[in-house]
Amino acid sequence: MLLFLVLLSFALSPRAEAGEIIGGHEAKPHSRPYMAYLEYIYEKSYPPQHCGGFLIREDVVLTAAHCHGSTINVTLGAHNVKQKERSQQDIPVSKAIPHPKYNAKTFSNDIMLLKLKHNAKMNKYVKLLKLPGSRNKLWPGQVCSAAGWGQVALSETFPDSLQEVELKLQADEECESRFIHYNPKTQLCAGDPKTRKATFKGDSGGPLVCKDVAQGIVHYGKNDGSSPRVYTRISSFMPWIKNTLRKI
Template identity: 50%
Template structure:
């Protein structure tokens, strides 16, 4: 029979673990198994980091709140503190947040980044196609999220790419937690009864359902507990495609390999 002291200590450590902010409840991803993952180093009033997903030879999709004065994108990374041979670091040429983005409400929290040059595709760097917009995820579906987010609520961040499987929730779960949640353009992700979620530093990273980009990590609770809100990519496909096409027409040389 367990002593009261042992039961108390077990409860203490379990509760302490609930505040972990690394892709919470996840594990280290197999190196370069997600070759479209992008790491963003952002310089603004303060330096910060975000995730993103490579969606073309010179385009990365991320969250609009990840904007800054200058952004560098690292591709082909697993451990972002090491100079891995697989890594490509490219500066952002243009950052295009969605025109309806409202910071106070985190509405339309999605942004396209046009890189200064085309990537050099390798086994560790490959774009992921945009979703068709037809086979949409549904409540109860399991999806994957990944990132280099914060390890605890106070830091530090993870050096290596982490991933976790999360379940899509009914919109009422997020409507109850977040005043401005909009089911038309957002997804509610993560079971409140499970200690699994994305957190600070994971913003802008993709929600992958059946190997398609269905969401972009947007916002959640300050304590890192699920659910977390993701921008619904399917709702923004026309804007994404039109913006990419327009920028390529402005810069026809970008259609060629550098």
């Protein structure tokens, strides 16, 4: 009976109808000033596709390689992406740099740097997000968070405003048993399978944040929006990130 009531309340929830991250809620406006909203054209697709990302340098956004397009535009400082907020900065991407070993078939090395055409203006609405260092340890059960403008489960409805959700890191075995290509060296497993909390379509490229540090990038999962889901492990790519940043 209790389960029925929980499912009924979820089905009738106005917030769920508005299209939030699964099991999450609307973020406090501009509480995640590092978030980037990406619109990109993929092989002349229309309307444009969209992803998430996050600012790591005044002129560089980190995102997922599968968010690549022939043209990419980044919006920073946004909360409601359906409105033209005064806090927003729209900056085209001058160069997209996916990881050279990205493989769309095996979902490996799904990480990409975006060089913006000009520096973003740093203010209370637009700030950088820290990348992991050697002292930033992770463990199963640790509570992290993710955010994005992705769709609600099994619906094409996208939210206007940024949504967020807390996710628990899982032991690698949880994802190894579900995903044939899961690699614990380069990927993270997050999202308690006992709860209905997850990132979903459209959230790709956004950060998995643990103690104010970007530890993962929203990657992929089951099409039903269930947990756990797979995130790119940023620490594994720090040498590539640092080397590339020196060149662009």
